[in-house]
Amino acid sequence: MKHVLLSLLTTLLLVSLTSEAQRPPALNSPEVHPDRSVTFRYFSKKARKVSLSGEFLKVPLPMSQDTAGIWSVTVPPVSPDIYPYSFSVDSVQLADPNNTYLFANERFKRSIVDVPGEQPLVHSLQNVPHGKISYCYYQSATLGTTRPLLVYTPPGFNPNGKTKYPVLYLIHGGSDTEETWTKVGRAHLIADNLIAQGKAKPMLIVMPYGNVRPAPMPDFTKDVVNDLVPFVEANYPVLKESTGRAIAGFSVGGGQTLNIGFTNPGTFAYVCSYAPYTATEEFKKNFTDWSPNADQLNKQLKLFTISVGTDDFLYEPVKQNIAMFQDKKVAVKSYIGPGGHTWMNCKQYLATTLQEVFK
Amino acid sequence: MKHVLLSLLTTLLLVSLTSEAQRPPALNSPEVHPDRSVTFRYFSKKARKVSLSGEFLKVPLPMSQDTAGIWSVTVPPVSPDIYPYSFSVDSVQLADPNNTYLFANERFKRSIVDVPGEQPLVHSLQNVPHGKISYCYYQSATLGTTRPLLVYTPPGFNPNGKTKYPVLYLIHGGSDTEETWTKVGRAHLIADNLIAQGKAKPMLIVMPYGNVRPAPMPDFTKDVVNDLVPFVEANYPVLKESTGRAIAGFSVGGGQTLNIGFTNPGTFAYVCSYAPYTATEEFKKNFTDWSPNADQLNKQLKLFTISVGTDDFLYEPVKQNIAMFQDKKVAVKSYIGPGGHTWMNCKQYLATTLQEVFK
Numbered sequence: 001m002k003h004v005l006l007s008l009l010t011t012l013l014l015v016s017l018t019s020e021a022q023r024p025p026a027l028n029s030p031e032v033h034p035d036r037s038v039t040f041r042y043f044s045k046k047a048r049k050v051s052l053s054g055e056f057l058k059v060p061l062p063m064s065q066d067t068a069g070i071w072s073v074t075v076p077p078v079s080p081d082i083y084p085y086s087f088s089v090d091s092v093q094l095a096d097p098n099n100t101y102l103f104a105n106e107r108f109k110r111s112i113v114d115v116p117g118e119q120p121l122v123h124s125l126q127n128v129p130h131g132k133i134s135y136c137y138y139q140s141a142t143l144g145t146t147r148p149l150l151v152y153t154p155p156g157f158n159p160n161g162k163t164k165y166p167v168l169y170l171i172h173g174g175s176d177t178e179e180t181w182t183k184v185g186r187a188h189l190i191a192d193n194l195i196a197q198g199k200a201k202p203m204l205i206v207m208p209y210g211n212v213r214p215a216p217m218p219d220f221t222k223d224v225v226n227d228l229v230p231f232v233e234a235n236y237p238v239l240k241e242s243t244g245r246a247i248a249g250f251s252v253g254g255g256q257t258l259n260i261g262f263t264n265p266g267t268f269a270y271v272c273s274y275a276p277y278t279a280t281e282e283f284k285k286n287f288t289d290w291s292p293n294a295d296q297l298n299k300q301l302k303l304f305t306i307s308v309g310t311d312d313f314l315y316e317p318v319k320q321n322i323a324m325f326q327d328k329k330v331a332v333k334s335y336i337g338p339g340g341h342t343w344m345n346c347k348q349y350l351a352t353t354l355q356e357v358f359k
Numbered sequence: 360m361k362h363v364l365l366s367l368l369t370t371l372l373l374v375s376l377t378s379e380a381q382r383p384p385a386l387n388s389p390e391v392h393p394d395r396s397v398t399f400r401y402f403s404k405k406a407r408k409v410s411l412s413g414e415f416l417k418v419p420l421p422m423s424q425d426t427a428g429i430w431s432v433t434v435p436p437v438s439p440d441i442y443p444y445s446f447s448v449d450s451v452q453l454a455d456p457n458n459t460y461l462f463a464n465e466r467f468k469r470s471i472v473d474v475p476g477e478q479p480l481v482h483s484l485q486n487v488p489h490g491k492i493s494y495c496y497y498q499s500a501t502l503g504t505t506r507p508l509l510v511y512t513p514p515g516f517n518p519n520g521k522t523k524y525p526v527l528y529l530i531h532g533g534s535d536t537e538e539t540w541t542k543v544g545r546a547h548l549i550a551d552n553l554i555a556q557g558k559a560k561p562m563l564i565v566m567p568y569g570n571v572r573p574a575p576m577p578d579f580t581k582d583v584v585n586d587l588v589p590f591v592e593a594n595y596p597v598l599k600e601s602t603g604r605a606i607a608g609f610s611v612g613g614g615q616t617l618n619i620g621f622t623n624p625g626t627f628a629y630v631c632s633y634a635p636y637t638a639t640e641e642f643k644k645n646f647t648d649w650s651p652n653a654d655q656l657n658k659q660l661k662l663f664t665i666s667v668g669t670d671d672f673l674y675e676p677v678k679q680n681i682a683m684f685q686d687k688k689v690a691v692k693s694y695i696g697p698g699g700h701t702w703m704n705c706k707q708y709l710a711t712t713l714q715e716v717f718k
Contacts, residue, residue, distance in 0.1 A: 026466065046450045091405045094453040100465045100536055107385065109454055109468065125496075125505060135492040135541075137484075146484060160519045177459055182494075 027070065029098040030085075030113040036077040038113060040085070040096065045069035047089050054085030054113070055342050063087075080117030081344045082186065084110040104179035106211070112184060120193075122351045123186035128196035129155030133188050138231040142223040148178050148209050149228075151236070152188045154195055154202035164239045166203045166358040167232060169224065169268075170350070171210040171249030171256050174277065178209040181350075184343045185250075190351050200354040206232055210253050218282040221260050225267060243302060246270030246357040250346045251314075252277045254306075258321075259286055261304075262297075269302040270357045274349040275312050275341055278321055287324065294329035303356055304332050307349040309339035386429065388457040389444075389472040395436040397472060399444070399455070404428035406448050413444030413472070414701050422446075439476030440703045441545065443469040463538035465570070471543060479552075481710045482545035487555035488514030492547050497590040501582040507537050507568050508587075510595070511547045513554055513561035523598045525562045525717040526591060528583065528627075529709070530569040530608030530615050533636065537568040540709075543702045544609075549710050559713040565591055569612050577641040580619045584626060602661060605629030605716040609705045610673075611636045613665075617680075618645055620663075621656075628661040629716045633708040634671050634700055637680055646683065653688035662715055663691050666708040668698035 029041035040052050042063065050071040051060040056078040063071040084103050086093050095102055096111040103110040120126045131154040140147045154165070170187060172180040181187045187205055194200035208228055212219050224247075233240050247268045249257035254276030261271035263286060278287075304325075308318040325332040335352060339345040388400035399411050401422065409430040410419040415437040422430040443462050445452050454461055455470040462469040479485045490513040499506045513524070529546060531539040540546045546564055553559035567587055571578050583606075592599050606627045608616035613635030620630035622645060637646075663684075667677040684691040694711060698704040 044451060089451045090449050092403060092448045092451055092453065093456075094451065095468055097452075097466070097468055100463075102461065104459075106459045107456070109456055127505070130496045133494040135494070135547075137489045146486070158519060160517060188494075 027098045029072075029096055030111075032113065032115055033074075036080065036115055037074055038078065038115065039072055039074045040087075041098070042071045042087050042089070042096070043069055044071065044089060047071065049088075049090055051088045052085060053088060053093075055083045055340075055344065056081075056085075056115075060088060078115055080115050080121055082112055082114050082123060082184070082347070083344065084112055084184070084342075086110045102183070104177045104183040105175050106177060107175040122193055123190050123347050124193070125189055126193055126196070128192055130192050131155050131157065131188060131195075133182055138228060140223050140227040142219055142227050143212065147223070147227075149231075150178050150182060150207040151232075152182075152191060152205035152207070153236075154191065154204070156202070157204075159237060161237060163202075164237050164244070166201065166244040166246070167236075167238050168203055168205045168246045168248060168270075168354075168357060169228070170205050170207050171247075171253030172207070173250045174211075174252035176210075176253075178207050180343075181205075181207045185347050185350060187350060190347065191354060194351065194354050201358045203354075203358060204232070204236060204238060210249070210256060217256075217280065218259070218285075220256060221263060221282070224260050225264055229267065242267055242269040242300065244269075244358070246272065246303075246353070248272035248274065248350070248353055249276075250274040250343075250349070251341065252280075255280055255283055259283060262286065262292075265297055265300045269300065270304075270353075271301060272303070272305045272349070272353040272357070273307070274346055275308045275314050275318060276306065276321065277314060278317060290328065292328055292330060294331075298329075298331045301331070304330065305335060305353065305356070306332055307335040307337075307345075307352070309337055309341070309345045311338065311340040312345070313341050386457045388431075388455055389470075391472065391474055392433075395439065395474055396433055397437065397474065398431055398433045399446075400429055400431045400457070401446050401448070401455070402429050403448060406430065408447075408449055410447045411444060412447060412452075414442045414699075414703065415440075415444075415474075419447060437474055439474050439480055441471055441473050441482060441543070441706070442703065443471055443543070443701075445469045461542070463536045463542040464534050465536060466534040481552055482549050482706050483552070484548055485552055485555070487551055489551050490514050490516065490547060490554075492541055497587060499582050499586040501578055501586050502571065506582070506586075508590075509537050509541060509566040510591075511541075511550060511564035511566070512595075513550065513563070515561070516563075518596060520596060522561075523596050523603070525560065525603040525605070526595075526597050527562055527564045527605045527607060527629075527713075527716060528587070529564050529566050530606075530612030531566070532609045533570075533611035535569075535612075537566050539702075540564075540566045544706055544709060546709060549706065550713060553710065553713050560717045562713075562717060563591070563595060563597060569608070569615060576615075576639065577618070577644075579615060580622060580641070583619050584623055588626065601626055601628040601659065603628075603717070605631065605662075605712070607631035607633065607709070607712055608635075609633040609702075609708070610700065611639075613637075614639055614642055618642060620660075621645065621651075624656055624659045628659065629663075629712075630660060631662070631664045631708070631712040631716070632666070633705055634667045634673050634677060635665065635680065636673060637676060649687065651687055651689060653690075657688075657690045660690070663689065664694060664712065664715070665691055666694040666696075666704075666711070668696055668700070668704045670697065670699040671704070672700055 095109040099111040386400040454468040458470040
């Protein structure tokens, strides 16, 4: 009996310790049903209006409140994928308090819902050998600071072995962080799965933090070339010629990919740009009145791709950039498919790239 | 001019793409001033009441709104440390949208503010050799699933070298995740700093996900002993005797530490429990009517510590547990100091443990 009382007492204390004005109960949210419909839940007795925004929706959906203060809405079956979503509570946008999986981003707080398919998706955790993601640091002389870095090493990786691995440098979007490619893009699981199927070569994937605060952002190009690549090549058993290096990135990172790749064509033999955002001073400086030696460039580059979705808000400028490269006789492989400026698309772009580089 | 227009257009589109009803401007929040006062900012034109809660405050502080819709409050100078905090916006608790550093937790969303000291703190990023944190997976036969795992390896770690390292198994609190010990506890930086100073031995720190959903939680004890430890010992160059293994944990993880340690005293020679929450069925089963062979136990355990703060809401039950162990003649070293049931305290408990184990 004493134990029961103690248990009750400490439970109450635990609850009160961590409680805010309205500490919510633990809710099952998001609840993905077998038919792939999804129920989202949020607790608030005081809220007047709660709605759901998600990249599986065209417009926000209102949520309705039950007598216990639990707001909910069930979304009809959605295609298997990983989607960002958020709640709007009296116009305050917030992540789902009951969902641990967050979108790694500097500007907004969103949650992620994973809707599995009947067959495992390319980004699903499957029963295959797994690589590792290492969180580490490097010194950037360019930026005068210690920078965070994530490095995926493939299954069976031996840092002291004879195998020298190729390296994909992979850059996130504008307000993302060095964690977005793994937390949202599941780059490590995509690599695990494609390597297990023999569709991708075992490689390192190096995911730096691509933002420079305060700007100027062109410093990131110098950081990658003068600090990051030398750090990786001094500390990992990797190939040190251009055919062992690829660079790819999404959105602002897709623009950075073009800037870094084309100002250093002898460094990266593979340049893969996903829905690049190019309305930057650096891009203007590099590509306005650009007159490349296309023959030489096309020999240096083993692969140059630009991917974009037809619903992407950058579809038009990306098409214009593809045309610009074509005008200058630079061999570019364009991947134009459905979808918008989303990480659902981005994962697919990466899955395609992983099967093409280093071959 | 075309470029400027394109830039403006795409910027507007970028903003609208990611905007919610009230996409906030990028605010400098939290802004830590040189005198260690801190300004917190939040944007909302619609909110009626915004307040700040933080572990540097005894009660929430109201924030006030300027004419542009920016709510703010400046907190007087606080002691150097890392503190969790959150905003309450019309009673909705949320993390600071402008702060990337989040408290890894399954139940609440909080942000973290790092208030530096004049001298670097034990958890600060310093210019010393850095270890790495590896994100990986292991198969748990006990739980029938793939479990996530973080493994800190020290600077100079060579997975194929002759050096065999000791291993600290480190468990988070009740609603925390496998990331809380690094994201909030900065276990990797504390280890980097203490190893650089020669105060801690180079070791691996293994940080599993300690929750079992759905319960029963005693399964975690089996998972650690039958799945996790064998996985680590099969895949890393580590010592395989009890004097090469330590177990530690905070709150619910501190209770798990006692359960795991004392049901397997031949496995872990070091047991360090931080503010343990012990009002559980498993603890009751293990320690009610417990009659240990204290002599044997005291020989097996090279170190057994319990740490708690006098302001911890678990102070009384922890003191009772210390007395229980003393009654049974089990040698326990108690660390009782100021502070509450917080990660500020928890970091200090770990810093103490790292200097005591494997010596």
